[in-house]
Amino acid sequence: MSPSPPLTPDLATLDDQLCFAIYSANTAINRMYRPYLSKLGLTYPQYIALLALWETDDVTVGALGKRLFLDTNTLTPLLKRLEGMGHLTRTRDPRDERVVRIRLTDQGRALQAQASDALACVHAMASEANVDLKPWIKALGHLRTEALKKAQSAGG
Missing domain, CATH: 1.20.5 (Single alpha-helices involved in coiled-coils or other helix-helix interfaces)
Incomplete structure (x- = not known):
């Protein structure tokens, strides 16, 4: 790995960091979403999981995790909660019991319009x-x- 160039004064401040610009914009946008999502009883991670499922339903947990850049340990509790709310079902794939498939319910599909x-x-x-x-x-x-x-x- 080649050495990093020295920090210049214009890159040394928090406000000049790309990571902070993305992080702070993400935080602000999530705050903007919050009132809309709270009316639906959803958190932002639940919402993006549903967005992905509204695009492509009947996917594996692994495929959904890859699409959302989330690992299984993060995704599984989120999916359990959405299932408990009646928005989706999780079932073992009959061809391979290790694979869990996610499918929207009618209620989950109807939530898209809301x-x-x-x-x-x-x-x-x-x-x-x-x-x-x-x-x-x-x-x-x-x-x-x-x-x-x-x-x-x-x-x-």
Whole structure:
């Protein structure tokens, strides 16, 4: 591994750190979502799990974890709670008992229409701020991919 360049004054402050900009924006956006999600009885991690299932239903826990960048130990309690709320079912795959499949219930599918206010709140905020989200989403996706490559090569 090559040595890191020395920190320059413009990179040494908290406000100049990419990680802090992403973290603080994420925190602020999650706060914005909170009132909409609380009406649905959902946490943000539960909401993103449902978003993924609304895209592609009937997936394995492993596939869902990969899609959400969550490990099984984090995802399983979240899924148990959503199952207890009646939004999904978890069943063993009859072809391989080690595999657990996740399927939305009718109630879970119906929740998608109720969640439209949560989706609209971010788009409305971005519109008010005159920000086009598509290039940001694309750039952050690229950064995520590169960061994951670096983490893997470093053994993380």
